[in-house]
Amino acid sequence: MSKEVPETWAKVMKSKGFTHNDKPSVSRLAGATSLATETVRRMVFGIGTPEQRNVNEVADVLGVSRIRLNEWIGIARSVEETYEPPADADLMDHDQRKAVDRVIQLFVEDKRAGGHGVKAAANTDGDDGAGGAAVIDLPKPPPKTDSMHVAARRNQKRKPRGTTEQPPD
Known part of the structure; x- marks a missing residue:
């Protein structure tokens, strides 16, 4: 006995013609992609976490935004386009x-x-x-061993760069 396709998927699958006997067909949807039927079935029924390249392909075939399809499968995505490194x-x-x-x-x-x-x-x-x-959050560096010396140096007046200090007379 097969499960019913979730309504969000069923509506779009029917509108795009991915049906068999007037019911949404995962195998017809998969046939329009380069993906295995089982891969698409797992995506439609929310089993596991699909790879984004597969989500992108199904979204493109269905004509829905990649952001929207990710919402259907419970993944937060805020940018539509695929990331390309420099x-x-x-x-x-x-x-x-x-x-x-x-x-x-x-x-x-x-x-x-x-x-x-x-x-x-x-x-x-x-x-x-x-x-x-x-x-x-990165690990914090170990504390300096001579913190008094560092604090004292911070309060010293600095001489301008390029000047030389004259010895006292």
Whole structure:
């Protein structure tokens, strides 16, 4: 026995002709993409978390925005277009590419779960995060051992650059 396609999907699938016996057909939708039927079925029924390239392809075939389709599957997305790294990214070595990939994965990890996309972040401006800057929480450096000396040096008057101090007479 097959489950019924969720209404949000069914309405668009019917309007685009992805039907069989006047019912929405996941296999017909999949046939219009390069994706396996099982991949599309899992997306439609909210099983697992699909890859964004697959979501993009299904959204394009259905004629709905990528943002809207992501909402249907519970993923927070705020930008329609696909991200393209700068062309100079090709100059990075393998380790640098892995590091950049990991940073991107950390940013999107929370979005894939429906959040705002900066899981390990501290809001620095006191608002609700809708328009403020976020800073990634990094480990704090160890405290300086001679904090009194540093504090005393901060209170010293600095001489202008390029001047030399004359010894007292």
